Amino acid sequence: xxxxxxxxxxxxxxxxxxxxxxxxxxxxxxxxxxxxVFLRKGYENSTLKNIADELGxxxxxxxxxxxxxxxxxxxxxxxxxxxxxxxxxxxxxxxMTATEKLSLAIAGLMNSYSRDYPYLAIFLQQYxxxxxxxxxxxxxxxGDWGRRYYNALRSIIQEGKDKGEFExxxxxxxxxxxxxxxxxxxxxxxxxxxxxxxxxxxxDRVSDTLGAELARFILKSLLK
Numbered sequence: 152x153x154x155x156x157x158x159x160x161x162x163x164x165x166x167x168x169x170x171x172x173x174x175x176x177x178x179x180x181x182x183x184x185x186x187x188v189f190l191r192k193g194y195e196n197s198t199l200k201n202i203a204d205e206l207g208x209x210x211x212x213x214x215x216x217x218x219x220x221x222x223x224x225x226x227x228x229x230x231x232x233x234x235x236x237x238x239x240x241x242x243x244x245x246x247m248t249a250t251e252k253l254s255l256a257i258a259g260l261m262n263s264y265s266r267d268y269p270y271l272a273i274f275l276q277q278y279x280x281x282x283x284x285x286x287x288x289x290x291x292x293x294g295d296w297g298r299r300y301y302n303a304l305r306s307i308i309q310e311g312k313d314k315g316e317f318e319x320x321x322x323x324x325x326x327x328x329x330x331x332x333x334x335x336x337x338x339x340x341x342x343x344x345x346x347x348x349x350x351x352x353x354x355d356r357v358s359d360t361l362g363a364e365l366a367r368f369i370l371k372s373l374l375k
Contacts, residue, residue, distance in 0.1 A: 178216045181206060182230065185223040194224055232296040235263050239303040249311030250374065254366040256307060260334050261362030301327060308373070317373040330369060337365065 184205040188197050199220050203213045217223045242256045305327040311317035319326060 174216075181213065181216050182223060182226045185217075185220075186227045189224060189227060194220075232300075235260065236296055236299045236303070238263065239300060243303045243306050249307055249314060249316050250370060252307045253304075253311065253373075254370060256304060257330070257334065257366040257369060258362035261337075261365060264334075301331065304330060311373065319373055326373070333369070334365070337361075 181202070185197075185202045188201045188205055192201065197220060199210050199213055199217075202220075202223065203210045206213070217226075238259050239256055242252050242259065245252060245255075305323060308317065308327055308330070309323050312319075312323060321329070
């Protein structure tokens with residue numbers, strides 16, 4: 152198995168070695184390059200050679216940092232998901248009204264999609280539509296991420312309904328999925344434009360405005 156090879160052992164040792172900043176920095180550059188390739192070509196049509204060419208290195212050098220295309224894709228998805236999930240779970244636990252929580256959650260999600268572009272766009276565009284049989288582990292992890300993301304948002308909406316802040320005829324689960332779908336598809340529609348802004352400052356301002364406006368739009372349909 153790959154883990155038993157000398158290269159696999161060297162890779163694992165470098166990854167786990169404390170203070171190995173140069174290895175971790177180069178590895179992150181490779182993950183970033185892979186994200187760009189996956190976004191442009193799609194996971195199915197991408198190869199390790201495409202990623203190596205993106206970086207201007209050969210595949211032999213790439214293998215020191217990544218064992219396979221699937222390994223890189225897993226890293227892209229992991230980085231796309233973890234910060235968002237932890238943020239939404241944190242917001243759901245805060246001592247504030249459900250209205251304030253939901254407004255923060257929506258605005259934060261919109262900002263994170265822009266800030267972490269293209270990772271979350273890849274998750275939405277490629278993984279959810281992928282027919283690849285590779286990576287049952289990734290699919291299981293993605294299911295866990297999705298459940299945590301859904302449960303945190305659902306808890307906010309349920310709290311708002313229970314406390315009389317929100318009033319709507321839909322089941323809470325349907326309302327939650329509608330909110331998630333709205334945020335996701337807005338990002339798919341505008342995703343590359345956010346990354347092409349002339350400066351990070353202008354990109355952040357656009358995301359802040361869009362996030363705030365979307366939060367107001369959604370809350371208007373939920374508030375009594």
